[in-house]
Amino acid sequence: MIGEKDNVLIVGLGLIGGSYAKGLRPSGCNLMAITRSQSTIDYALAHDMIDEGTIEEDSAMIGKADLIIFGLYPHTMIEWVRRNQQYMKPGALLTDVSGVKSGVIDVIQSFLRKDVEFIGSHPMAGREVYGVQNSDAAIFHGANFIVTPTEQNTPEAIAAARSLAQQLGFGRITELSLEDHDKMIGFVSQLTHAVAVSLMNTNDDTTHLKDYTGDSFRDLTRIAKINETMWAELFFLNKKNLVGEIDDFIAALEELKDTIVREDTQAIKKLFIQSTQRRKQFDK
Amino acid sequence: MIGEKDNVLIVGLGLIGGSYAKGLRPSGCNLMAITRSQSTIDYALAHDMIDEGTIEEDSAMIGKADLIIFGLYPHTMIEWVRRNQQYMKPGALLTDVSGVKSGVIDVIQSFLRKDVEFIGSHPMAGREVYGVQNSDAAIFHGANFIVTPTEQNTPEAIAAARSLAQQLGFGRITELSLEDHDKMIGFVSQLTHAVAVSLMNTNDDTTHLKDYTGDSFRDLTRIAKINETMWAELFFLNKKNLVGEIDDFIAALEELKDTIVREDTQAIKKLFIQSTQRRKQFDK
Numbered sequence: 098m099i100g101e102k103d104n105v106l107i108v109g110l111g112l113i114g115g116s117y118a119k120g121l122r123p124s125g126c127n128l129m130a131i132t133r134s135q136s137t138i139d140y141a142l143a144h145d146m147i148d149e150g151t152i153e154e155d156s157a158m159i160g161k162a163d164l165i166i167f168g169l170y171p172h173t174m175i176e177w178v179r180r181n182q183q184y185m186k187p188g189a190l191l192t193d194v195s196g197v198k199s200g201v202i203d204v205i206q207s208f209l210r211k212d213v214e215f216i217g218s219h220p221m222a223g224r225e226v227y228g229v230q231n232s233d234a235a236i237f238h239g240a241n242f243i244v245t246p247t248e249q250n251t252p253e254a255i256a257a258a259r260s261l262a263q264q265l266g267f268g269r270i271t272e273l274s275l276e277d278h279d280k281m282i283g284f285v286s287q288l289t290h291a292v293a294v295s296l297m298n299t300n301d302d303t304t305h306l307k308d309y310t311g312d313s314f315r316d317l318t319r320i321a322k323i324n325e326t327m328w329a330e331l332f333f334l335n336k337k338n339l340v341g342e343i344d345d346f347i348a349a350l351e352e353l354k355d356t357i358v359r360e361d362t363q364a365i366k367k368l369f370i371q372s373t374q375r376r377k378q379f380d381k
Numbered sequence: 382m383i384g385e386k387d388n389v390l391i392v393g394l395g396l397i398g399g400s401y402a403k404g405l406r407p408s409g410c411n412l413m414a415i416t417r418s419q420s421t422i423d424y425a426l427a428h429d430m431i432d433e434g435t436i437e438e439d440s441a442m443i444g445k446a447d448l449i450i451f452g453l454y455p456h457t458m459i460e461w462v463r464r465n466q467q468y469m470k471p472g473a474l475l476t477d478v479s480g481v482k483s484g485v486i487d488v489i490q491s492f493l494r495k496d497v498e499f500i501g502s503h504p505m506a507g508r509e510v511y512g513v514q515n516s517d518a519a520i521f522h523g524a525n526f527i528v529t530p531t532e533q534n535t536p537e538a539i540a541a542a543r544s545l546a547q548q549l550g551f552g553r554i555t556e557l558s559l560e561d562h563d564k565m566i567g568f569v570s571q572l573t574h575a576v577a578v579s580l581m582n583t584n585d586d587t588t589h590l591k592d593y594t595g596d597s598f599r600d601l602t603r604i605a606k607i608n609e610t611m612w613a614e615l616f617f618l619n620k621k622n623l624v625g626e627i628d629d630f631i632a633a634l635e636e637l638k639d640t641i642v643r644e645d646t647q648a649i650k651k652l653f654i655q656s657t658q659r660r661k662q663f664d665k
Contacts, residue, residue, distance in 0.1 A: 221595045241593055269592060284584050285598045292576060292601065295634040297656035299626070300568050307663045308553060309525055311505045314569045314663075316600040317576065321660040325653035333644045342583070343638045347631055350579040354627045360617045369609035372581035376605040379591045379598075 098260055099164065101125040106162035108177060110137050110150070112224060113194045114168025115232025118146045120265040129158050137229050146229070156184040164261075167193040170330055171201045182210050190257055191215040196282060197334040198245045198275040206249045216254040217245035219278065220267065221286075225322045234265065242267035245278045283338030288346055290320050290328065291339065297321040382544055383448065385409040390446035392461060394421050394434070396508060397478045398452025399516025402430045404549040413442050421513050430513075440468040448545075451477040454614055455485045466494050474541055475499040480566060481618040482529045482559040490533045500538040501529035503562065504551065505570075509606045518549065526551035529562045567622030572630055574604050574612065575623065581605040 099105060103126040107114045110132035118128055118141065130141055130150035138150035151158065159165070159181055167174045174193060185191075191213060195201055202217035209215055222240040224231060242262035246255045255272070262270045273281065297318050300306065332339055356365035383389060387410040391398045394416035402412055402425065414425055414434035422434035435442065443449070443465055451458045458477060469475075475497060479485055486501035493499055506524040508515060526546035530539045539556070546554045557565065581602050584590065616623055640649035 221593065223595075241595065243593065271592060281590060281593050285590055285594045288583070289580065289597045289601045291634065291637055292580060293597075294653060294656040295630060295637050296573065296576060297659045298633040298637070298652055299572070299630040301659075306565060306569055308555060309505065309527065309565050310569045310663060311507075311525065313573045313577075313604045316603060317573045318656075318660050318663065319600060320597045321656040323653045323657055325650040325657070328653060329646050329649045332641050332649065333646075336641055336644070340638060340641055343634060343641075346579060346583040347634065349582040350575065350627060350631065353575055353579050353582070354624060357616050357620055357624055357627075360620070362613050362617075365613045365616065366609040368582055369578060369607045369612060372578040372602075372605040373607055373609070375581045375585075376602050379594060379602070 099124045099126050099264055103127065104129065104161045104163050106131065106158060106165045107147070107168060108132070108165060109168035109173075110141055110147075110229050111168050112227050112229070112232050113220065113222075114166065115141065115146065115229035116222075116234050116236055117166050117168065117194075117265070119232055120234035120237060122146065124264065127161075129162065131155065131158065132229075140229055146232075154181055156181075159184040160186050162186060162189055164257075165189060165191045167191065167195075169193075169195075170327055171195045171197060171334060172330060175201065175204055178205050178215070179208060182208075182213065185210065185213050187212040189213045190254055192218045192258055192261070194218060194220050196286065196331050198278045200334050202245060202247060202275055206247060214249075214251060214254045216250050216258045217247075217275065217278075218258050218262070219243040219245065219282075220262070220265075222267075225319065227324060238266040239268035242270045243278055244270070244272045245275050246272060247275060279335050280338050283335050283342045287332060287335060287339045288342040290323060291332075291343060292346065293318050293321040294323060383408045383410050383548060387411065388413065388445045388447050390415065390442060390449045391431070391452060392416070392449060393452035393457075394425055394431075394513050395452050396511050396513070396516050397504065397506075398450065399425065399430065399513035400506075400518050400520055401450050401452065401478075401549070403516055404518035404521060406430065408548065411445075413446065415439065415442065416513075424513055430516075438465055440465075443468040444470050446470060446473055448541075449473060449475045451475065451479075453477075453479075454611055455479045455481060455618060456614060459485065459488055462489050462499070463492060466497065469494065469497050471496040473497045474538055476502045476542055476545070478502060478504050480570065480615050482562045484618050486529060486531065486559055490531060498533075498535060498538045500534050500542045501531075501559065501562075502542050502546070503527040503529065503566075504546070504549075506551075509603065511608060522550040523552040526554045527562055528554070528556045529559050530556060531559060563619050564622050567619050567626045571616060571619060571623045572626040574607060575616075575627060576630065577602050577605040578607060 105126045106129045108131045110130045128147040130147045141147045198217050222236040244258045389410050390413045392415045394414045412431040414431045425431045489499050506520040528542045
């Protein structure tokens, strides 16, 4: 449980990093931030989100942190840790928010100092908008939080990651291996984004079509508004799983298409009944 | 504008037919209903949704109607009109709510008595639940309504269909030919349902996965809960358009997959930026 005695450093004060700051504010901990732009620091200070912040990789600030939360893109985070681990306080705990774990957590753990520990975390929350100005601790409330321990991690670090998620108001908190996490995310998150993007890219007459769309089309394409830099990185990092899910999805859609081409009433009803039964599980 | 002097008959008192009844109740018109099950009639009478109702194809009731609204599936409606047009009042106006128009409106108009008129309507509203018990006039408020006139229709009938939509609180009311309607619906409605169904049918481990899904997956699969009888009929009626849209969508998804396989950052960002720009038009 983060409290007044703790020094917490958030690196990368964007939508998620900023939401962590707002969520931890009530704990009374000393909140520090290192991020790319001064305007972000100014905004966070002006809105009392943090106690101190800088755009420098400030060795003193890094050395003071008991907990460092990375709100950076995976590759940026890996290089940041490589450059700055020398300044970290012995016993410091590090965690992240990135959406892909293999090729990220294992890489950092492979070169990380043995007297600090990195525990992978994935807060499954977000918005279609970005930046500290849109940060909001409420996006975490009731959301899923996944801790991704490896054999490098201690029970204490796993417990600390779970406790942080609880403190931020997450709902279901679970643990998955790096591999299981990435396989799951390839389906429930990445495939759905790939589908939404492709749905918007299917038809170029959208200016005309928007006059006719109902809620269904809007719901299916909401996430087609996508941060191209972050998602390109996440898709490539999880290439094997995602490509496999896309192939499986196309096979399922081809099967449905085939029942339409053949006008096979029994076969198409079977597919509709299956999708209905499966989807109902998600309403429970 | 429907008023106290009008006799309105709703044939098929389900979710949509029932919502028409509730939406027309304030007009003070005489509301009659013919539907399949007595329990539906009992419910509608008990909740003061209609003035009279029967499960018979009551020639007197049919002959009294100035306006007949069909809440039936397309093929059922076509046969109902064929059987019962003999009882209709000269000058009666007929309209429907079906989601596909070619092969439905043109077929009915081809055999319909010349002293009554059928004007095609598509209220673009619905819910994932069915039956008169779930009917709700509010589902129409602000929704899209499409009138599909043919050369068989008079300006008066087109105006009457638009006025009915206005009275029910629909938002944007437009006119499309049968062909343009079905092409549009093949993309914005049918393709999205085919995608949602196939997404649920892609992975059979949903019991496990539901612990990890965020809003995105739930939004994309909400409409995978689907009425298999109605949608099988609608998909087959619009087979040519829908199969074409599925092929175009798969091509777009394959293009995205190819940028992932090649790890082509510039190409995938181009696709993300395009989908983002197109989707933003829908927020206006």
